[in-house]
Amino acid sequence: MADIDYKRITLDGLWHNNQALVALLGLCPLMAVTNTAVNGLGLGLATTAVLLMSNVTVSGIRHWVRAEVRLPVFVMIIASFVTSVELMMNAWFHELYRILGIFIPLIVTNCTIIGRAEAFASRNPVGASAVDGLAMGLGSTAVLATLGAMREFIGQGTLLAGAHLLFGDVARGWEFSLGDNYQGLLLAILPPGAFMGLGFLIATKNILNKRASRSAQKAAQSMPAQAAEA
Amino acid sequence: MQFPVTSSPHLQGGNHVQRVMGLVLLALLPGTTALWWYFGWGVVLNIAIADLTAVVSEWLVLRLRGRDPRATVADLSALLTAWLLALALPPLLPWWQTVLGSAFAIIIVKQLFGGLGFNPFNPAMAAYALLLISFPADMTHWLTPAILSGHSVTLPEAWQAIFHGPAALGQTWDAVTGATPLDHMRTELSQNHMISEIRQSLVWGDFGGRGWEWVGNWFLLGGLFLIWHGVISWRIPFGMLTALLFVAGVFWAIDAQTHPFPAFHLFSGGAILGAFFIATDPVTASTTPRGQLIYGAMIGVLVFIIRSWGGYPDAVAFSVLLMNMAAPTIDYYTQPQVFGAKDGNDG
Numbered sequence: 001m002a003d004i005d006y007k008r009i010t011l012d013g014l015w016h017n018n019q020a021l022v023a024l025l026g027l028c029p030l031m032a033v034t035n036t037a038v039n040g041l042g043l044g045l046a047t048t049a050v051l052l053m054s055n056v057t058v059s060g061i062r063h064w065v066r067a068e069v070r071l072p073v074f075v076m077i078i079a080s081f082v083t084s085v086e087l088m089m090n091a092w093f094h095e096l097y098r099i100l101g102i103f104i105p106l107i108v109t110n111c112t113i114i115g116r117a118e119a120f121a122s123r124n125p126v127g128a129s130a131v132d133g134l135a136m137g138l139g140s141t142a143v144l145a146t147l148g149a150m151r152e153f154i155g156q157g158t159l160l161a162g163a164h165l166l167f168g169d170v171a172r173g174w175e176f177s178l179g180d181n182y183q184g185l186l187l188a189i190l191p192p193g194a195f196m197g198l199g200f201l202i203a204t205k206n207i208l209n210k211r212a213s214r215s216a217q218k219a220a221q222s223m224p225a226q227a228a229e230a
Numbered sequence: 231m232q233f234p235v236t237s238s239p240h241l242q243g244g245n246h247v248q249r250v251m252g253l254v255l256l257a258l259l260p261g262t263t264a265l266w267w268y269f270g271w272g273v274v275l276n277i278a279i280a281d282l283t284a285v286v287s288e289w290l291v292l293r294l295r296g297r298d299p300r301a302t303v304a305d306l307s308a309l310l311t312a313w314l315l316a317l318a319l320p321p322l323l324p325w326w327q328t329v330l331g332s333a334f335a336i337i338i339v340k341q342l343f344g345g346l347g348f349n350p351f352n353p354a355m356a357a358y359a360l361l362l363i364s365f366p367a368d369m370t371h372w373l374t375p376a377i378l379s380g381h382s383v384t385l386p387e388a389w390q391a392i393f394h395g396p397a398a399l400g401q402t403w404d405a406v407t408g409a410t411p412l413d414h415m416r417t418e419l420s421q422n423h424m425i426s427e428i429r430q431s432l433v434w435g436d437f438g439g440r441g442w443e444w445v446g447n448w449f450l451l452g453g454l455f456l457i458w459h460g461v462i463s464w465r466i467p468f469g470m471l472t473a474l475l476f477v478a479g480v481f482w483a484i485d486a487q488t489h490p491f492p493a494f495h496l497f498s499g500g501a502i503l504g505a506f507f508i509a510t511d512p513v514t515a516s517t518t519p520r521g522q523l524i525y526g527a528m529i530g531v532l533v534f535i536i537r538s539w540g541g542y543p544d545a546v547a548f549s550v551l552l553m554n555m556a557a558p559t560i561d562y563y564t565q566p567q568v569f570g571a572k573d574g575n576d577g
Contacts, residue, residue: 185330186364196338 004128013135020143020198021205025111030144031194033103035155038162040148041141042096043103046085048137051113053081055133058121065122074117075108082108096165112140147197155189157182247346251306253461254507257452258313261503264448265317268375268441270383272321275392277313279325283332284312291341307346311335314354314507318500318547319361320372321383322391327365331357351554352514355547362542370543372410375441411442412499413543415490424487446502453506466515467505469526470533474501477534495534504529504546514554521557521564529553 019025026047034040057077065073086104089097097104107113116136121129153159157178164172187193265273288308292299302308312332319328335357343349362369373383383391411434418428434440456462478492495501500508509515509529516525529549536545 183365186366187360190363 004125006128006131009128009131010135013132013137014139014142015205017136018139018143018205019112019115019136020140021202023112023115025115026140027198029103029106029110030140030147030198031191033100034144034148034151034194034197035189036152036158036161037145037149038096038160038166039099040144040146042093042166043100043107044137044141044144046089046100046104047107047110047112048134048141050078050081050085050107051116051137052130052133054078054113054117055121055129056126057081058117059124059126059129062122070122071114071118074114074122078113078117079108093165099162099165112136143198143201147194147201150197150200151188151193154185155187155193156184247305247307250461250512251310253459254310254456255306255313257455257461258317258449258507260451261445261449262313262317264445265321268445269321269373271385271388272323272373272383272392273317275385275388276316276319276321276323276328279328279392280312280316280319280332281309283329284308284336287333287336288341291337292345295341302345305346308336308340311340311353314503315357317503318354318358320369322371322373322388323361323368324395325392327361327368328392331361334360347513349513352508352511352550355508355550358547359551362547370410370413410499410543411494412537415494415498416537416543419488425490426487443497446497449502449506453502456506456510462506462510462512463519463522465519465522466510466526466529469523470505470509470530471496471501471526473527473530474533475530477531481534481538489538495537499537499544500546501533504533504550508546509550509553514550514557516557516560516564518561518564518566520566521560524560524564525553525557528556 013019017023020027020030029043029047033043054074054077058074061073082105085107086097089100089104116133120132124132149159152161159176160174161177163174167174185193188197262273262277285303285308288303289299292302312335315331315335316328319331335353339351339353339356340346340349414431415428419425428434453462453467457464457467474495475492478489478495481489482491505526509526516522529546532549532552533545536542536548540548542548
């Protein structure tokens with residue numbers, strides 16, 4: 001545990017072990033709130049905040065919590081942070097808070113958070129846990145926002161609608177729209193659209209991974225000496 | 231010299247996929263002609279658009295998957311899927327919706343699951359459900375049958391309407407289209423009208439809506455042709471139509487003023503087409519003899535339930551999709567006993 005590979009932790013969180021695309025955790029909010037990019041981004045950032053704080057806390061108290069009671073303790077910690085985040089969103093992002101509704105308190109049931117607390121934070125020092133929480137959170141946020149953008153674009157022909165809910169009044173002009181002639185594919189907004197969209201995202205990730213490993217193989221073949229060294 | 235070693239059965243029939251699909255397409259001709267007779271050239275244009283899209287999509291996906299497209303496209307299954315979808319679509323649906331549905335059926339519902347033989351859901355019905363859910367207004371605008379409107383849609387008119395919208399004809403949708411008999415019955419019933427009152431309207435014939443009621447018979451003819459040739463088994467259509475008649479009959483007997491008579495259910499919407507051509511899809515349906523009866527009967531019951539209390543006027547697509555999901559389980563519990571096994575415990 002002497003030297004911690006922060007780069008590997010970060011890459012794991014953002015890509016190799018992406019909680020939404022690889023671990024398939026936290027699918028309930030993923031399906032429910034990603035009907036626009038802003039909703040996805042908002043919930044993703046809230047989850048990231050909770051994940052960061054809970055990872056740091058769990059890691060900080062890991063020596064004092066007995067193994068038998070660790071899960072209830074983790075849940076209490078996570079629930080406290082979710083409550084704080086919920087109150088803060090109510091205060092500063094009230095409209096977004098109204099839109100996301102029940103899914104903010106439901107962050108507490110997001111498997112990603114308890115999963116990272118159990119699998120990583122309770123076994124690693126505070127610094128590494130913080131990086132892990134941030135990377136895992138941002139990885140999920142990226143998927144939430146991308147899926148939200150896809151569904152929003154296909155479903156209602158807009159992008160970043162309601163961005164002012166998250167970024168303030170400067171963002172009012174950010175909305176991109178295909179115009180009123182676009183009828184919209186209602187299915188993309190409905191739950192089946194979320195499942196299909198997630199399927200396509202996972203497929204895309206697998207294709208990219210395959211390409212990367214193929215080019216890595218080629219590179220290894222062309223430089224056998226270096227490969228042998230590695 | 232090499233001798234090929236194959237497992238049983240060793241007798242080879244001529245039942246190739248291409249022949250089966252070809253026979254089904256042939257059996258669809260009478261019904262298609264009837265639709266064309268009552269609803270004009272839009273039907274034919276829809277089929278052409280859907281088939282063209284399906285073949286192009288299939289070709290593209292197979293190229294992407296690194297397979298040889300020629301053999302698979304030639305097995306006619308994509309053509310059949312698109313044809314069935316087109317028959318279920320309103321005759322003057324905007325062209326891009328037909329293209330979208332047909333491409334969705336082939337690319338996502340069929341090929342992404344592994345192609346013919348691997349798709350868990352009926353591609354034509356999944357595409358129909360996609361379009362119905364996404365574009366409910368366009369999908370429920372059916373043309374009034376020519377027998378009622380006194381005007382058959384000509385080819386140029388259909389072309390204009392499909393590619394440029396009804397405005398190109400100088401008309402609105404409301405002028406050329408109307409509710410389907412199922413939709414009509416549903417709306418009237420929801421306004422607490424009694425069936426005897428509703429039936430006074432001009433749109434009703436002997437069994438179902440005028441014009442509509444005869445289309446089913448032509449599909450029935452094609453279906454019987456398929457059973458006679460052994461392409462489909464009699465069990466699924468029999469199970470489905472009997473169950474539909476029976477359930478409808480029970481409710482009709484309880485209250486004939488709020489539940490349409492059983493023959494109405496049989497001769498409206500997609501009941502006959504669905505029973506013989508859609509529910510019998512060999513890939514997505516149940517395969518055991520007892521299973522097929524159960525599978526068909528459950529579709530019939532679901533059709534009645536969704537038609538009577540569901541959110542959409544017709545229900546064949548949703549019922550078939552729901553039962554597609556149940557088909558593997560039904561097969562599991564209805565496996566026929568192996569010859570010679572005792573008590574069914576060790577079969």
